[in-house]
């Protein structure tokens with residue numbers, strides 16, 4: 001007889017502009033680690049298995065990868081790993097609790113190498129705003145990529161954040177720290193491929209500092225001008241939701 005699998009670890013979201021009901025999903029008294037663009041979950045499920053006292057949340061917009069992640073978690077019987085199929089910027093802006101993530105991982109994000117596509121990149125002032133609000137004070141962003149130009153662009157984003165704050169008389173909100181070193185069991189799917197090809201990998205990390213920033217306001221952009229394409233987003237009337245590339 002086939003063994004019955006535990007229920008899906010996918011978090012259903014009715015409104016991507018409304019905060020998640022976190023206590024119903026995971027134990028808020030335990031540390032939370034989040035991976036943005038977690039793909040099929042090689043890294044996060046490995047960490048979740050090794051750290052049963054922490055909670056792990058993957059954010060991934062591609063349906064087939066969400067399904068693979070869910071399958072891995074269920075087959076391994078992990079109770080501390082969850083996944084949201086949603087655009088990461090929305091998730092950070094609207095859904096996550098204030099200063100609650102101990103670590104945010106962004107590994108091998110899409111580099112969008114063509115200049116005309118740079119606006120699709122995750123890193124920019126909006127993401128840095130939302131990231132600071134969600135990281136614990138002293139919590140860390142861990143970033144790795146195989147794309148050298150994007151790596152330097154991300155470094156420049158953090159430098160620009162600090163320079164802009166300085167010009168306004170504000171203290172810095174991020175401090176660069178040494179990135180973590182991960183063993184092979186914690187390589188992501190793409191990383192395994194890139195390392196197998198002998199490609200260089202660029203890594204960096206930043207810690208959130210204690211500054212007195214105000215909470216985020218709702219994004220002041222028309223739905224059709226949203227900063228990047230999301231799977232689930234407002235329709236042109238700004239009320240309902242539609243799914244794009246549902247069967248990607």
Ligand SMILES: C[S@@+](CC[C@H](N)C(=O)[O-])C[C@H]1O[C@@H](n2cnc3c(N)ncnc32)[C@H](O)[C@@H]1O
Pocket residue numbers: 036037038039040059060061062065086087088089107108109110122188189190191228
């Ligand atoms: C290049 S893949 C890397 C996947 C995984 N991190 C790895 O290293 O194997 C980038 C992943 O991020 C997801 N992704 C890209 N932009 C995203 C966004 N804004 N929100 C959520 N997921 C995103 C893509 O669907 C894809 O699975």
